[in-house]
Amino acid sequence: MFAPQVHEYLRTFFHETNCEIESDEGYMLTVQLTIDIDKKIMNRPFYWQYIETTGSPPNPARLTLITDRSKIDNPFMGEIIHFGSRRLNQIFKATKELGAFVQMYEKVQQAENGNRSTLTPYLCVNYKISYYCDQTKEKMYSLGINLVNGNIHDDFHESVCNLNLTNEPTENIYCLPYIIKPHRGLERLDEMIQSIVQNDDHSWAQEAKMRWEKEQEVLDYFYEGVEEKPESYEIEKKALEERFNPRIKVEIINGGLFYLKS
């Protein structure tokens, strides 16, 4: 993520979160935060605790963020922000919280004969799978289920992210009723992701277990012939388990309901 992308990201983020951008030079922007965003990205819980318990007037921060320091003479004019910096990570985290659930309708042109267009409901869930041992690998799956016929589609996000969508249905449309209730749809998607995980190649886990066994043998060798093993043996053994024992985590990034033209 280069400076112009970071800048564009910030601009959209503050716009979407109703923080007023007071000035924007393309490499530096000044923004008045709302109370809600201040709490999410300024990392000052004690201040907010104090304001709330004493009932003092809140004073959310006004931030000047510099996205391209090569264009700045005086770096003390604001906070330098770039990919990897902590502030940007906090903004990423806030984005995740504030962009977790959507309900979107595809926009349709008024049909010439005056008939209403029909939209089909889908439930989309974006998953992240993490494989952990002493190393990590992650995969993303965007799955969408048609809540009328139950078909499940891959790469759902890619197929909808460029459509013309709005968060309010237009008047000229008719949404098909669910045959499958969304919470059932969610269960089906969870089953699907589970089976994707189970059918994946898990040689990584086998290899991690082999590394684990090898290191366990080395450790045992150190204490060979010691009748009563000291505490440090158990500590080491536990550390090996924590380091090598393969684990899988399935997280939901975000998801929502989509009403789309068939």
Add this chain to the structure above:
Amino acid sequence: MNIERPTNWREDFNRRFEENGPWDSWSLYKMSYEIEKMNLIPEFSGLQAPKFLTNLQILPHQLEAAKTVIEKMNGKAILGDEVGLGKTIEAGLILKEYMIRGLVKKALILVPASLQNQWVTELNVRFFIPAIPYRKNTPLDHYDVVIMSMDTAKKSPHREKIYEQDYDMIIIDEAHKLKNHKTQIYEFVQSLKKKFCLLLTATPIQNDVFEIFYLVSLLKPGHLGNFETFQSSFSATKHSLKEEKYLKELVNQVMVRNRRQDTGIEWTNRKVQTIPVHFTEEEREVYDMLYNLKNVSSVFSSSFTMVTLLKEMCSSKEATYLTLKKMLEKCITKEEIDYIEEIINKLMYLEVNSKAEKVLEIVEQCNEKVLIFTEYRATQAYLQWYLNTKGISSVLFNGKFSKSKRDWVKQLFRERDQVLIATESGGEGINLQFCHHVINYDLPWNPMKIEQRIGRVHRLGQEEDVHIYNLAIENTIEQKILDLLGDKINVFEKVVGDLDDILAT
């Protein structure tokens, strides 16, 4: 295999569906997806950290070291680069990588007290890792990455507080301080859970091969066998090794060691000279009298005291006097007292310090900044006085100086004084690339101390060839020290790997 599903997204979604909202912004939803995709870790191998570290120029050997530790050594290793190649950068890179990969959340970094603040700054500024320095009442529960001095960590109540935590990674800087398995710090680290662990030291062997055994056994007990098997296969006597090659191979499985010459960076040369110094007749007379002490009285029979005195005599009469004075208090018989008083008398009348004259000669000849190391405070003070009488200004340095005082001394040396005179403990944590002459006024027993001294100036950023002058007085104990240093370097090279020049060949 068990699958964790750590999210309350499902309930939250169902509730919003029942209540028809609130629904989030489509833009933020898409941005969130894009960020996840961008930060996805697509492979088990490779490094993710560098793309986040835009403030840092990572050198190829540092990147390679981090990859090796993570991919081949499974996250437990000795980082043994030569001084000045950026072991801290390598450690930071590895820590950052594990944090990004979600494998390390809590990390404890143990360092000598003098380096604590330097680590805090490095990690925060260069790696964006929110590390804090541990003070007396820092609540460890509240902070994930803590930098603590070793001396604090090993003591109650701090050690108990550390044991209560569950650290994913332990990093120990200047890990040669753990070479002795009978020390409190060694026991402390031994009982600490080490899931991921890095030991940083340029000098994994300082004196003998057992040091590497204890160091590796801390990291990976059993890797070099247990004590009995190690002793029987690798050391008949402490200095002659049978299966060096095999041992070296084992050590290299858990150690990354970059040498200056394999970094691909152009390094300036080291020009090492041994400068022989001759005592004056008067100095020789005192030296011989000191040497004779052990025949005079049993008070002086301890070889340790004798060696100290002889070394001090090779340094300065000031250093010698302090020790003699203390010995005088222990003397009982008249004979003993007379003998010592006679020595002190002769000592007082010495007008010439041959070694100091040699120093003056070197300083005047090179006419540039010179860094002098001595083992004795008394000598340090004397040298400053002596050089001052010859019109040469100098500044003193020792390891007890605070961070701000260090910076001040460094600035004085850079801008005002021609000479910096440091004691041994001042070796770590001050970098002086603007200077390229190092005089080892006294030689320590341990060659790695000399390497650490030279490392203050011969490091990244040095543009000139570095001149090293090892002073040794002929036909004294210093001659023996030189020989022993040679033997120790030999052991190191056989087990760990080649060393840059420390002694003249």
